Amino acid sequence: MSGPTTHIATANATSVTVRGRDLVNDLIGKHSFTEVFYFLVTGRMPDAAQTRVLDACLVTLMEHGFTPSALIARLTAESVPDQIQVSIGAGLLAIGSVHAGTMEGCADLLAKGVNETDADSWSRRIVAEHRQRKEAVPGFGHALHKPDDPRTPPLLRVASENGLDGRYVQLLLKLSAIIDETAGRHVTINATGALAALLLEIGIPPEIVRAIAVVSRCAGLVGHILEEQQTDSARHLVKLARETIPYRDPSPPSS
Amino acid sequence: MSGPTTHIATANATSVTVRGRDLVNDLIGKHSFTEVFYFLVTGRMPDAAQTRVLDACLVTLMEHGFTPSALIARLTAESVPDQIQVSIGAGLLAIGSVHAGTMEGCADLLAKGVNETDADSWSRRIVAEHRQRKEAVPGFGHALHKPDDPRTPPLLRVASENGLDGRYVQLLLKLSAIIDETAGRHVTINATGALAALLLEIGIPPEIVRAIAVVSRCAGLVGHILEEQQTDSARHLVKLARETIPYRDPSPPSS
Amino acid sequence: MSGPTTHIATANATSVTVRGRDLVNDLIGKHSFTEVFYFLVTGRMPDAAQTRVLDACLVTLMEHGFTPSALIARLTAESVPDQIQVSIGAGLLAIGSVHAGTMEGCADLLAKGVNETDADSWSRRIVAEHRQRKEAVPGFGHALHKPDDPRTPPLLRVASENGLDGRYVQLLLKLSAIIDETAGRHVTINATGALAALLLEIGIPPEIVRAIAVVSRCAGLVGHILEEQQTDSARHLVKLARETIPYRDPSPPSS
């Protein structure tokens, strides 16, 4: 009577229905991957502007070279050839709080702040709190990309060109101004900050922000695994680890 | 001197380069997810026709209801909340030879057959060999979708509308004709057969065919995990397993 | 100069060294799995009493029927045959905060409480705090095993018979007495509570408590996967999910 139900999909001999739409007649050949992905997670088909913003977000996250997830996928590919889904799955496990965390943290922040009536004083309070805890405000600063993360301007431009630089983007820019003012120097809005604002603008809920990174990186890992089949970087890495991380006998335990 | 190199990506303070292209100026906001995914795995930016075909393939595979991978993702989501990448990764591990296998098998077959000079006699030999081994030709027949897999016609239509119903599609149709003739009844070309032909038409190598399914299903799993956060289907499944799979004491071992 | 080092293992042409010991001459054939596992994580070879307690803990956690991790392993085994490590790995991902959480939570609690000078007043405070938050004290109560978890008495007996019912076990019993007194009825110490106390008694740090469950369950999953190769419970589960979780068209979104 009160068991679970599903709104996602059902199939019978002659049709497949996805969230109330006919896969065969309404979706295949009519909508892009990005549109149907958005439809699946929000229940709404995106308009052209939302689609362009989501595409820009997905493209930004797809590839950043030798990340931990790429190295894990390559090491797994060398050990489990012919099972490409295992390498991909292993690599995606590492899209955790450390690497997708600031995007998620920034989205949480913006989702809360957007309901405040006084954005300026809220922003000052948030910046002061992080300063006191000696933590970076999530979405700001970058270890490599200085003084500015080069991925942020095109993301913000795509948002504004599509009329999607609304209250989340404005709040991000307000936070940025206060951070610069407080620090007495310019601190970059990094890509994860811009991505958080854009995803909220198009109606992606904060709890799914990490999943956007996972889907994007999933595509990126395929390229790494293909390349790994032609190079020997996994063996090279194992060799490097053995040569550069020396073994030391542990001192005898005191007990 | 002869260590591994990479062609995939590099980043410095002010730029990110992906396979020779500038991520910031050439890709973000200029190309869709599907285009950049194709670019990453083939090294070529697809034209509009290739993009439409790849989108149709990705949309077809994204969702098919309660598959093993969806159930695995849901069970994991109930056990490891707040780590959505773990549920996704666990679910993707199951896109193995059983579920992506016929697509891969059909692609292998078509990739070999396309080099034969006499398609008709090759097709007859392939069909006869499978018949003798009492195996289905990969890409043909379906347990649920009878008499015809409803996903196949729109896939083939997208191919022909975009001028991409070339020699792989023709070979698939030739195989289909011989199978029907030999069986004395109509056997459906299933979605995995059509997908195999379309992916080869646009230049996806057979060894990546499974990865296309993985990327597509990755997006689909996000919807399942979101729904799972609001329903209790994982607990329902565990309860059902306990109630419907009875425990029997093993008979004492003979040794 | 200041790069990472390792204390774990090194190998050369004629020897393998593990944490300062000669694998070949000191460990193989001289010590059990349980002893070497303890040695690897603590740096000390356990005495006979510690070994018996760790064995009892590992045996307790190995098997509990159709848990989520067992179902995940079985579903994966059906999809990815011949890669048993993938089924095991997928199942282990689910040993997360929900299922290993109360063991970890109880260990954290006991590790803090053991440094308090007044165990009685500390216990009363902890019980009151949980009562106020309407949360169970981790390690107490069980949905299935009532009035008492049958696994707890043999675990505590093994500890006392081996002289390892020290301050952690005493603190657990103190908490138990206060909980019963406060509730006005008997609440079972469940297996996770007893295990937490025993693992701390033998010097396992709280941050490794979950890993003990993972290693134990790893062995248990092998039995499930073997059985799955001879039964069809994964297919049965998929069928049940489809039959008992009905699809409902989503109501049209308001936007």
Added chain:
Amino acid sequence: MSGPTTHIATANATSVTVRGRDLVNDLIGKHSFTEVFYFLVTGRMPDAAQTRVLDACLVTLMEHGFTPSALIARLTAESVPDQIQVSIGAGLLAIGSVHAGTMEGCADLLAKGVNETDADSWSRRIVAEHRQRKEAVPGFGHALHKPDDPRTPPLLRVASENGLDGRYVQLLLKLSAIIDETAGRHVTINATGALAALLLEIGIPPEIVRAIAVVSRCAGLVGHILEEQQTDSARHLVKLARETIPYRDPSPPSS
């Protein structure tokens, strides 16, 4: 009527039954991890000799330094802290055909050969076939451990001391003699060869041989992840990969 059943475990309010035995009264505190693991996968409780051999096998495989699985577990631990089961699960995925393959391959070989009436001529045929295909006989030769794998003698000694150097061990030694004779030099029996013979001697079926490695390595990975929490080897590895695997612009594709 004909649905699946299970022989593994069942639980009710007052008891847990594992393969026909009472977990509480018969197993906890009465048997070691190794004994119950053997019981779970074979249905028989091992005798003391079988237990010693299985312990020796499990200890041998537990640790071999910076293997791919250890590096994967460490990289994952840096990215997903506080979820130790994810690091372990990711690392175990790599115990695939490459790393556990020769053990499995040698077990398959011995399981077939043991039924031959003429061991000598069978061995000569096997060696000749591998020689012709320019493949090593699985279980023989080692890249690092030369001239002899130091782990093999203690394994064979444990077997003989426990009266378990029966027909599988004898067949392994026969193969070894023929290989040396054919090669005109000594080729080591490596640890995977010795392990394969020992596991078959105690009644472990060949399809479970890889799982023995998985359980053993599961314990070993815990030590690596613990150490990783105190060192920075994952970051070191990522840095090394970026510094030592140079990016090269791909040459423009010909199409």
